Amino acid sequence: MRSAASRISLAVVLLMLTAALAAPWLGRLGLMAPEAMDAQPYLPPGLDHWFGTDNFGRDVFARVVWGSRVALVVAVGSSALASLLGICLGALAGYFGGWIDGFLSRTFDVFLLIPTFFLVLLIVALFGASLPLTLLAIAITTWPRSARIMRAQVLTLRGRVYVQAARAAGASHLQALTQHVIPNGLGPIVTDGTLLMGLAVLTEASLSFLGLGDPDTVSWGLMIFDGQRQLRLAPWMSIFPGLAMLLLVAAFNLLGDGLGTSRLRRMRPRTTSAVPAAEPGLLAIEDLCVDYQTEAGLLHAVNGVSLRLERGDRIGIVGESGCGKSTLAAALMQILPANAAATQGRIRFDGNWLLHDGAIVTQGRSPAIDRLRWVRIAMIFQSAMNALNPVMTVRRQLIEAYRLHRPQSTRQDATARVETLFGLIGVPRDRLDAYPHELSGGMRQRVVIALSLLFEPDLVVADEPTTALDALIKDQILGEILALQRRMNLALILISHDMGAVAETCARIAVMYGGEIVETGPTEAVFAHPAHPYTRMLIDALPRLHGPVLAPRAAPAGGMGLACKFAPRCPGATEICRTQAPVSRNIGDRHEASCHHPLAEGGMS
Amino acid sequence: MRIWRTGLTRLLQVFPVLLVVVVLNFTLIHLAPGDISGLLAGESADPAYLAGVRAQYGLDQPYIVQLWRYIATVASGDLGLSFRTHQPVLWEVLQRTPATLLLVGTALTCSIVVGTTIGAWIARKPGGWLDQIISLVSISLFSIPVFWLGLMLILIFAVWNRWLPTSGMQTPGGPREGLAMVTDVLRHLVLPALTLAAAWVGQYVRLSRSAVQAVLAESYITTVRAIGFPERRVLLHYALRNALLPVITVFGLQLGLVLAGATLTETLFSWPGLGRLIYDAILARDTPVIMGAFVMMSFSVALASFATDIAYAALDPRVRF
Numbered sequence: 002m003r004s005a006a007s008r009i010s011l012a013v014v015l016l017m018l019t020a021a022l023a024a025p026w027l028g029r030l031g032l033m034a035p036e037a038m039d040a041q042p043y044l045p046p047g048l049d050h051w052f053g054t055d056n057f058g059r060d061v062f063a064r065v066v067w068g069s070r071v072a073l074v075v076a077v078g079s080s081a082l083a084s085l086l087g088i089c090l091g092a093l094a095g096y097f098g099g100w101i102d103g104f105l106s107r108t109f110d111v112f113l114l115i116p117t118f119f120l121v122l123l124i125v126a127l128f129g130a131s132l133p134l135t136l137l138a139i140a141i142t143t144w145p146r147s148a149r150i151m152r153a154q155v156l157t158l159r160g161r162v163y164v165q166a167a168r169a170a171g172a173s174h175l176q177a178l179t180q181h182v183i184p185n186g187l188g189p190i191v192t193d194g195t196l197l198m199g200l201a202v203l204t205e206a207s208l209s210f211l212g213l214g215d216p217d218t219v220s221w222g223l224m225i226f227d228g229q230r231q232l233r234l235a236p237w238m239s240i241f242p243g244l245a246m247l248l249l250v251a252a253f254n255l256l257g258d259g260l261g262t263s264r265l266r267r268m269r270p271r272t273t274s275a276v277p278a279a280e281p282g283l284l285a286i287e288d289l290c291v292d293y294q295t296e297a298g299l300l301h302a303v304n305g306v307s308l309r310l311e312r313g314d315r316i317g318i319v320g321e322s323g324c325g326k327s328t329l330a331a332a333l334m335q336i337l338p339a340n341a342a343a344t345q346g347r348i349r350f351d352g353n354w355l356l357h358d359g360a361i362v363t364q365g366r367s368p369a370i371d372r373l374r375w376v377r378i379a380m381i382f383q384s385a386m387n388a389l390n391p392v393m394t395v396r397r398q399l400i401e402a403y404r405l406h407r408p409q410s411t412r413q414d415a416t417a418r419v420e421t422l423f424g425l426i427g428v429p430r431d432r433l434d435a436y437p438h439e440l441s442g443g444m445r446q447r448v449v450i451a452l453s454l455l456f457e458p459d460l461v462v463a464d465e466p467t468t469a470l471d472a473l474i475k476d477q478i479l480g481e482i483l484a485l486q487r488r489m490n491l492a493l494i495l496i497s498h499d500m501g502a503v504a505e506t507c508a509r510i511a512v513m514y515g516g517e518i519v520e521t522g523p524t525e526a527v528f529a530h531p532a533h534p535y536t537r538m539l540i541d542a543l544p545r546l547h548g549p550v551l552a553p554r555a556a557p558a559g560g561m562g563l564a565c566k567f568a569p570r571c572p573g574a575t576e577i578c579r580t581q582a583p584v585s586r587n588i589g590d591r592h593e594a595s596c597h598h599p600l601a602e603g604g605m606s
Numbered sequence: 607m608r609i610w611r612t613g614l615t616r617l618l619q620v621f622p623v624l625l626v627v628v629v630l631n632f633t634l635i636h637l638a639p640g641d642i643s644g645l646l647a648g649e650s651a652d653p654a655y656l657a658g659v660r661a662q663y664g665l666d667q668p669y670i671v672q673l674w675r676y677i678a679t680v681a682s683g684d685l686g687l688s689f690r691t692h693q694p695v696l697w698e699v700l701q702r703t704p705a706t707l708l709l710v711g712t713a714l715t716c717s718i719v720v721g722t723t724i725g726a727w728i729a730r731k732p733g734g735w736l737d738q739i740i741s742l743v744s745i746s747l748f749s750i751p752v753f754w755l756g757l758m759l760i761l762i763f764a765v766w767n768r769w770l771p772t773s774g775m776q777t778p779g780g781p782r783e784g785l786a787m788v789t790d791v792l793r794h795l796v797l798p799a800l801t802l803a804a805a806w807v808g809q810y811v812r813l814s815r816s817a818v819q820a821v822l823a824e825s826y827i828t829t830v831r832a833i834g835f836p837e838r839r840v841l842l843h844y845a846l847r848n849a850l851l852p853v854i855t856v857f858g859l860q861l862g863l864v865l866a867g868a869t870l871t872e873t874l875f876s877w878p879g880l881g882r883l884i885y886d887a888i889l890a891r892d893t894p895v896i897m898g899a900f901v902m903m904s905f906s907v908a909l910a911s912f913a914t915d916i917a918y919a920a921l922d923p924r925v926r927f
Binding site: 006107110111112113114115116117118119120122123124126127128129199203204206207210211212213222225228229232233236239240243246247250251253254255258267331334336339371374375379380382383387388389390391392402405406436438439452 | 645758761825862
């Protein structure tokens with residue numbers, strides 16, 4: 002009920018409902034009787050007759066108001082009937098499962114395929130035109146929709162704890178169903194019921210238009226049916242009832258539509274083309290900030306991160322989910338979602354500015370990074386997250402990527418390159434024509450790695466490349482990444498929540514917490530003498546043979562103001578930690594940490 | 607191989623639908639007021655023919671025998687004779703099918719192509735002003751009663767401006783061969799096809815918008831963006847292809863509604879198709895034709911649903927039945 006459209010729709014429905022209910026008493030306020038032939042025929046719309054008069058001199062406005070009664074009766078009646086039938090049968094199928102479910106589900110499928118309109122036509126043609134019959138006929142053919150929804154809802158609800166608890170406490174099946182399951186599954190049924198109301202109004206009107214309407218009622222469909230013969234002389238006879246119907250049905254549809262949508266706020270990144278010459282060095286990220294636009298307001302996901310990398314360097318970025326490490330990678334590659342953007346900071350790559358003072362640097366009409374993409378900077382995604390398109394073969398995806406950046410190359414060149422890479426990383430060549438779902442997790446991850454190495458880039462960003470793989474495969478994949486990194490002398494940024502994976506692979510470590518790098522240094526130094534209490538926690542959380550496991554909890558990203566963000570979770574936090582943000586300070590050789598009370602060297606372990 | 611097996615199992619599922627429809631048909635005429643033989647043969651049928659119908663369906667036998675005979679008759683392709691024309695219903699229906707196919711085919715092709723393209727385009731910027739306006743217009747489009755929209759188009763294009771013909775498929779006494787005939791038919795096709803297409807454009811805009819939006823949030827789209835594929839190619843080549851899958855499903859499920867719209871449109875524009883046949887049958891209380899049309903419509907819908915499943919299996923390698 003958030004959007005303006007939903008509110009207006011609700012107002013329209015309520016207004017029509019009021020008018021329909023009040024129609025018999027509106028006569029006292031000057032509304033003409035719908036059948037009164039008091040006026041002159043064929044009067045165009047005017048002050049006396051807002052919607053004009055018809056060929057019998059009846060007031061079209063009065064008839065439209067009275068017509069809303071039929072429309073609403075059909076809408077509410079058939080929708081309620083269909084929902085009721087659907088709820089009962091759907092709940093039975095979902096709750097009891099087994100052969101009952103099998104039989105009922107088949108029945109839903111079959112009834113769903115019966116064309117509503119033609120069955121209604123047949124019923125009305127055989128039994129004569131009458132409103133209750135029409136209503137019933139619409140309900141008979143539309144109930145499987147709500148039945149299917151209810152069944153799915155019950156299937157998920159049935160296993161919930163409170164339902165089990167109610168059964169265990171002695172409630173009968175019927176009680177469990179009616180008191181615990183059905184009320185909790187009603188949401189989507191209401192949505193569908195609203196949409197069904199619109200459909201019912203249209204179906205009834207269509208019948209009337211074919212001359213099968215109940216001749217004793219005043220309905221919009223019948224009005225249009227009469228109006229079409231007078232189209233030349235009195236077009237208003239058909240225009241206004243149609244508009245009324247459009248308004249009501251659109252209101253139902255918008256209501257049903259608005260019951261489940263939320264809106265994503267976008268963030269527009271700034272761009273710039275005027276930048277000074279960039280210093281040498283492979284990659285430098287300086288003071289990068291990235292914000293997300295969320296329902297609750299701005300979220301600072303990355304908050305002043307700086308990072309430097311030379312050819313051949315390997316750096317690991319560790320931190321728990323939500324610490325901003327993947328956002329950092331996405332900002333570097335400029336593939337942030339629409340509700341996120343860099344707001345501050347600079348990124349340069351091998352003498353090219355990519356981001357300058359929070360603005361994306363453009364060359365000509367496209368971002369500067371587009372010339373470096375994949376050829377010089379590539380990325381390894383987590384393959385378990387559908388990093389490959391499920392409906393295309395592996396071959397096609399790799400070859401299309403290759404030919405995008407080598408437009409002159411032939412299909413044979415591309416295939417040869419992909420086969421070489423598959424050889425390097427240990428994917429059998431016959432797997433080229435497989436679809437992603439036909440590969441094992443490890444193979445799929447290897448394909449994603451091969452994809453990133455198509456052009457032997459200078460820098461590879463690996464975002465959680467081994468998450469969701471089992472330990473053995475994880476070690477293999479990490480070993481292969483490391484071997485290829487050495488062989489091609491590429492710079493590697495490995496992003497992971499797994500301290501162990503980073504320790505095995507990277508020469509340097511940067512620990513992220515709450516969007517900031519809280520500690521960075523050579524891997525051995527950080528492991529031997531962690532200075533930040535958070536780093537300590539991460540190291541202690543590594544699986545060991547002895548000792549307790551301390552799993553990190555989710556960190557609140559941003560929004561802490563001046564305090565140290567780790568203070569609420571820090572065992573050694575003092576007053577200063579809660580009032581003043583720490584600055585980065587040197588601990589040892591290229592080893593820095595942002596902490597007011599860095600841990601003593603060789604502290605407890 | 608996989609497709610063939612899928613196809614066979616799915617084809618077998620068409621029959622329960624037909625069976626239910628035929629049983630429904632027969633039960634309904636049983637429940638209807640009036641003599642069944644009269645409903646099946648026509649009230650003014652001559653006694654000899656009436657007796658023939660009684661014998662054919664075994665109308666003096668118990669209900670279950672009658673039902674069995676009726677099912678057997680329908681299964682052999684015999685849908686009875688039309689009261690009005692004394693032609694077999696099946697023949698009447700088949701004779702009218704090409705005109706309906708032309709109308710529905712044109713309208714659906716237009717609305718699917720236009721609707722999915724627009725929907726995919728506005729999905730890039732959900733919540734933007736363009737998205738909001740187009741969403742509102744498309745909801746309005748499928749909230750319009752199709753016959754009323756047709757009536758309004760007639761008012762604009764034929765009553766106020768005499769630009770296009772509004773009745774039939776060809777000009778009476780007009781050209782019957784060559785390019786002139788094709789142009790004549792096309793001119794007659796414009797308004798009914800536009801009427802029918804308008805409602806479905808709205809549906810397909812909504813569908814492809816939400817489908818493309820869902821696909822754009824997928825990781826493999828992030829991958830192709832990171833690789834550097836231009837936005838237009840990401841949208842049209844990668845996102846739309848995957849988003850078409852749900853659009854196809856809906857096509858199969860909603861053919862019944864499309865045919866209902868076609869019936870109304872044909873009635874309004876006197877288009878000589880199935881819909882018009884049904885309308886004329888209703889006016890003449892020609893029960894065998896109405897029942898036959900119901901069976902044939904259900905058959906088409908079940909067939910469309912079957913075709914949809916096959917198309918889905920062919921397009922999505924993950925599907926296994």
